[in-house]
Amino acid sequence: MKIAVLGYGVIGRGVVEICLTKKEIELVKIFDRKEKFDKQLIDLFTDNIDEILNDDSIELIVEVLGGYDFAKRIAIDAITHHKHFVTANKEVVAKDIDELSFLARQNCVAFCYEASVGGTIPIVKNLKALTLVNEITKITGILNGTTNYILSRMKENFSFEDALLDAKQKGFAESNPSFDLEGFDMMRKIAILSDLAWNTKIDIKQIKHVPVTEVKKYNLKKISKEKKTLKYICEATKIDQEIHLSVQLVALENDDLLSHINDEYNAVIIETKPAGKFVFVGKGAGSLPTAAAIVGDIYDILHQRVLDVYYNKNLYKIQ
Numbered sequence: 001m002k003i004a005v006l007g008y009g010v011i012g013r014g015v016v017e018i019c020l021t022k023k024e025i026e027l028v029k030i031f032d033r034k035e036k037f038d039k040q041l042i043d044l045f046t047d048n049i050d051e052i053l054n055d056d057s058i059e060l061i062v063e064v065l066g067g068y069d070f071a072k073r074i075a076i077d078a079i080t081h082h083k084h085f086v087t088a089n090k091e092v093v094a095k096d097i098d099e100l101s102f103l104a105r106q107n108c109v110a111f112c113y114e115a116s117v118g119g120t121i122p123i124v125k126n127l128k129a130l131t132l133v134n135e136i137t138k139i140t141g142i143l144n145g146t147t148n149y150i151l152s153r154m155k156e157n158f159s160f161e162d163a164l165l166d167a168k169q170k171g172f173a174e175s176n177p178s179f180d181l182e183g184f185d186m187m188r189k190i191a192i193l194s195d196l197a198w199n200t201k202i203d204i205k206q207i208k209h210v211p212v213t214e215v216k217k218y219n220l221k222k223i224s225k226e227k228k229t230l231k232y233i234c235e236a237t238k239i240d241q242e243i244h245l246s247v248q249l250v251a252l253e254n255d256d257l258l259s260h261i262n263d264e265y266n267a268v269i270i271e272t273k274p275a276g277k278f279v280f281v282g283k284g285a286g287s288l289p290t291a292a293a294i295v296g297d298i299y300d301i302l303h304q305r306v307l308d309v310y311y312n313k314n315l316y317k318i319q
């Protein structure tokens, strides 16, 4: 299958690195700004998006640009050009999951976004599968690698500022990590999971949240003496017909499973009826783990494993 990758940053480089080792995937174009072109792969690079959109041989586009307006426009253009679309962009997915999923179904292509929640954890496809049979009653998660890394260091007596600096140096926090620290990143992710679980559009402005910087108000030594651990947790619960969402700091008992999720790791607990509880743990950030989730989506499309797609064989030319 011929693919193009849009964005040659942290995640894009990981996607390119993995794709170049896979014989079923033929990477034919990489889009980024001219100054980002990699001399060793120079023949693949372009800064002209139309070259990709108008190339009928390209069947799938991976978007790892980030941002909203341009990325959203590209998503619509790619899908209406009958190209499968894979993205890690939680902002676009959280705001437009329903519109883009509908557009993709109309155009008989797949719209996949596994890497937009929980990095490498296969939570989107598993949640979709669980909803086929089960009622989802609650979702609880640690879904931001940066803030979990900061709290893990602070438990070892780092100051907030030193922990953030360490997260940036290790490549877990972006140079401007405000979306992570304010809680918006985790709000978008719990909104995406809630939309999948309950088929309801979530307006993230309605999510009760505190920024992780509030940790400075807590006495972590006292919490530790009480055999508890402070974690930044997102939660979505369906009570009667209402969905209650929050992103907050919670002092968990040390025998709570989530209190043991450290550093850049993420975890999601899905409570269901009748199947019971499911726990997913994995790396929530970083180039290759996130890229692995994206390439997993490419393989699902290649092997027609995406759950909500009507596969039109005429549009679906597998080599």
Ligand SMILES: NC(=O)c1ccc[n+]([C@@H]2O[C@H](COP(=O)([O-])OP(=O)(O)OC[C@H]3O[C@@H](n4cnc5c(N)ncnc54)[C@H](OP(=O)(O)O)[C@@H]3O)[C@@H](O)[C@H]2O)c1
Binding pocket: 006, 007, 008, 009, 010, 011, 012, 031, 032, 033, 036, 063, 064, 065, 066, 067, 070, 088, 089, 090, 115, 116, 119, 284, 285, 286, 287, 290
């Ligand atoms: N980093 C992670 O651990 C992680 C984990 C899960 C999901 N994600 C998501 O993955 C996506 C990519 O993240 P990233 O960390 O790889 O970002 P990044 O390192 O900033 O890479 C994005 C690349 O795309 C380029 N780009 C953006 N807009 C462009 C435009 N209009 N025209 C041409 N080039 C453009 C950027 O160039 P400029 O810098 O010059 O704009 C940059 O080279 C984001 O949606 C992010 O939320 C990231």
